[in-house]
Amino acid sequence: MMTKVMRSKGVAIAALLALVVLAGVGCKKKIADPFPASGAVTGWDKGEKTQSFNAANLYEYIDGGAEQYISAGVVGVSTSDYKFQGSLEATVDVYTMKATGGAKTIFDADPPTIDSKSVPLGDAARLYGQSVVFRKGPTLVRITAFEAAPGEGDALLALAHGVEGKLQD
């Protein structure tokens, strides 16, 4: 019994070491944590859950929308909800692509709207009425609010800057 427990512990430690090695060596593009903590961006609180999907199960998150990302070389997406001043809710999606070109492909696929405007953020960014999208290297970030609210654009942009600051160069 004792031998079995020790063997299990050994396997667990080996697996943990392997994960550490993989995280440090093999996944340099991986973002450690792109999500600002509650209060890190004025007025914004992060939801409890952060969910992640890879290319294989991305459809569970965005259904047929996954195809576009897979074609562009998506590695995965992490997503978390935020709340601004206790009311305005938004979702932050951080897509990691295999290469910068993939993020550009997705970004460029969205036609501008009459009320959208380019903003200085990352490599390229566009602010819409209820959302902001930007790319930085192989990362594409989409922040979407679920309702219109006064001052929403400024709040979303502030959160976007908070996320951008946590992305690795």
Next chain:
Amino acid sequence: MQNRREFVKEMVAGAAVLGAGTKYAWGQGKVAEKSRVVIVRDAKLRTPGPAPDEKRVTAMLDHAMQTYYSAQNPVQPWKQLVRPGQVVSLKMNALGGRAIAPSVALVTAICERLQQAGIKAGDIVVWDRGSRDLEAAGFKLSDAPGAVRFVGSDKAGYEDAAVSYGSVTTKLSKILTQSDVVINMPVLKNHNIVGVTMAMKNMYGVINNPSTMHGTGCNPYIADLNMIPQIRQKVRFVIGDLKTGVYEGGPTYRPEYSWNEDGLMVGEDRVAIDTISAQIVERKRAEEGLNTLDQKGTPLTYIATAADAQHKLGTNDLARIALIEQRIA
């Protein structure tokens, strides 16, 4: 509650069939007369908050159902649609979160009418593929006995045995197979593969392997999937929430490409529903200066396939669709 007289009929196309009653043979796909599609809109549907006005949603639902069934009171249509003792489920499209999902107010109103028609609360199931999606759309998961259940197929599970039709081999959600009647509750969205997703595409949420059916514009997968007997026969009515539509960038919620349609669409013919839905999205795209779905490379081939001689799921022939559009004053 608004009296029907308080509604103003804006436009009636195919008014001659108003009192005739569409003869749609379930399981045979035979359209003997024009397929009716009723759209009711209410410009005052919205409140300052994110949720629509509950009373106006109920009024809109009643008006749409009474118009469709030529009924004199709000409960009568439901008595034609369901019978006491049946298990009735509402298949949502909640994937896009609460901004582009059937509203809680609409679902609540439907559950109330079903109970007034004799369906026990415990025999009503509100569901979608993922529990997470239901929660994101504002529904509280619940499996309490005797109450309306809110559950995802991920929790309820799928049948062990696969079913097939044409290009499709899949396992069905147990919620579907255990339902006597399914009410399809889609939302109106552009879809970057199929052009428009509404009634038929929503059936991707009743199976275990939707990701395997997105090639070639989901064609003929969507039509074949809807041919599977359990889907074709049990999914008897469509109540589409048109509060918000997405005309570009779908099927996810894209506020920058969304608009307020502030309406409700009902009907039995899933192909006719999708045909009219495609027209609405195309109209909006034109208003926004975008190219057509065909030009974009997402032709609506699955709708034509569903209407073809092999499938006969309904009609995509506008001459055989009686579109009744009304607006609440």
